[in-house]
Amino acid sequence: MSILPVRLRDIRCRFGRKAVLRGVELELGPGELVGLLGQNGAGKTTLFSILVGLLQPDAGEREFGGRSVRDIDIEVRARLAWLAHDPQLYPLLSARENVELYVDLAGASPREQPSAILARLGLAEVIERPVATFSRGMAQRVALARALILEPELLILDEPFTALDRQGRSLLAGLLRSETARGAAVLLSSHDLDVVASTVDRALVLDGGVIAQTLTRADDEEPSSFRHRLASGLSGPSFEGSRP
Amino acid sequence: MRLWRQTWLLARNDLRQEARQLELVMTAGFFTLVMVVLFAVAFFSLDDDAQAKAVPGMLWLGVAFVGALTLTRVFGREREANTFNALLAAPVDRLAIYLSKLVVTVLVLALCSALMVPGLGSVFPAAGIFDADPVALVSLVLLGCIGYAAVGTLFAAGLASAAGKNVLLSVILYPLTTPVLLFALVATQRLLEGHAELWSVLAQMLALDVALVGVGAWLFESVLVGAGPRANPARSPRVSS
Numbered sequence: 245m246s247i248l249p250v251r252l253r254d255i256r257c258r259f260g261r262k263a264v265l266r267g268v269e270l271e272l273g274p275g276e277l278v279g280l281l282g283q284n285g286a287g288k289t290t291l292f293s294i295l296v297g298l299l300q301p302d303a304g305e306r307e308f309g310g311r312s313v314r315d316i317d318i319e320v321r322a323r324l325a326w327l328a329h330d331p332q333l334y335p336l337l338s339a340r341e342n343v344e345l346y347v348d349l350a351g352a353s354p355r356e357q358p359s360a361i362l363a364r365l366g367l368a369e370v371i372e373r374p375v376a377t378f379s380r381g382m383a384q385r386v387a388l389a390r391a392l393i394l395e396p397e398l399l400i401l402d403e404p405f406t407a408l409d410r411q412g413r414s415l416l417a418g419l420l421r422s423e424t425a426r427g428a429a430v431l432l433s434s435h436d437l438d439v440v441a442s443t444v445d446r447a448l449v450l451d452g453g454v455i456a457q458t459l460t461r462a463d464d465e466e467p468s469s470f471r472h473r474l475a476s477g478l479s480g481p482s483f484e485g486s487r488p
Numbered sequence: 489m490r491l492w493r494q495t496w497l498l499a500r501n502d503l504r505q506e507a508r509q510l511e512l513v514m515t516a517g518f519f520t521l522v523m524v525v526l527f528a529v530a531f532f533s534l535d536d537d538a539q540a541k542a543v544p545g546m547l548w549l550g551v552a553f554v555g556a557l558t559l560t561r562v563f564g565r566e567r568e569a570n571t572f573n574a575l576l577a578a579p580v581d582r583l584a585i586y587l588s589k590l591v592v593t594v595l596v597l598a599l600c601s602a603l604m605v606p607g608l609g610s611v612f613p614a615a616g617i618f619d620a621d622p623v624a625l626v627s628l629v630l631l632g633c634i635g636y637a638a639v640g641t642l643f644a645a646g647l648a649s650a651a652g653k654n655v656l657l658s659v660i661l662y663p664l665t666t667p668v669l670l671f672a673l674v675a676t677q678r679l680l681e682g683h684a685e686l687w688s689v690l691a692q693m694l695a696l697d698v699a700l701v702g703v704g705a706w707l708f709e710s711v712l713v714g715a716g717p718r719a720n721p722a723r724s725p726r727v728s729s
Binding site for chain 1: 504
């Protein structure tokens, strides 16, 4: 059973006295590529953590494929992939071993072998090297390979473009488009408006603990125009060039 | 089936990393040896009767210290690279995470006990460790280690992302494992005394272990990610916005 569409209804979460999420509503369907924008501390990572089951909300409902889910169980987790802000890889294991461990744990037979997907991500020469010796950008690519290898229905990416060079960003953008083309839903966060404007179909602005704005890119809209609209809807120093 | 496969894969993963670094084995192993040497120097002059009474205490004190050290490192490795969150978000049965950490902790404790028991037996021959029933001795040490690790793994996991966790772990771990250690201590005294009721005590230890592992397995997921919509966020893994 598919976990799409994903719906969050009135999600609330507080840490001590601070209410981070105050009633988030979100819907994500197959083939959608959605960006989540917000200043530092807006609650983007908290929202992602609630989506992947690392955190229980204080209130609200999570719905996957029309099924309301109290705990993000293993069946749901098997159909989603999460790329955290940090790569979360075992430094003593090689790139291949890190990806293989994930595949073995899932008990899946991926269409593409770990070494093949790592090579596709430009890591062919370093597949057997321990991740501890990798640069941040290389580790990010390994984490991306781990996220993509099982062809998840839902991809949640927290600042995926961070630490990637221009080539890596372009590669990632292409990969995300391929994922949505096969029907996966992608939700990503980024502070880079240029990347967001050229990648996503829809942008959600998280502000004050709620989705304060939704901006949808028109079919024939140029990235520069969409970027201008995104920048107009945002303010604050945490966004790169947030002024139009 | 999936649970056991994932438990094996996760335990193998920990052991593979340990084999490449030997951090845990070396630290715990040398700590054990130093402890035996210190006990030997400090208590060498004990008379025969006192040796028999003191050795069980030395053994389980050693297990308690090595256990705390082991638990800190087993979860510290996951915490440093933040891989614990990756595991929690992966299609992995959370019980498999608990069981794998339990297995690794018990293995390290068993390894250190394999150094400590003969070491104490050699230094304090009057305690009669080498005269004890070897099957009973091995069973007793394993049961004690499992009981200790069952409680320790649960709380070490819960504190794996908390600030100042090492202090918290010690504060929580020692009081909670005291009953297990006391049980093991009494059983060891009976073993060395050649008490007829030893197997009955071992059966009770087995029952206690089953109960502790059961409680640990039952509570593990709640301790990690909260129990429900009104869970306390402070108990959940640390996140940043």
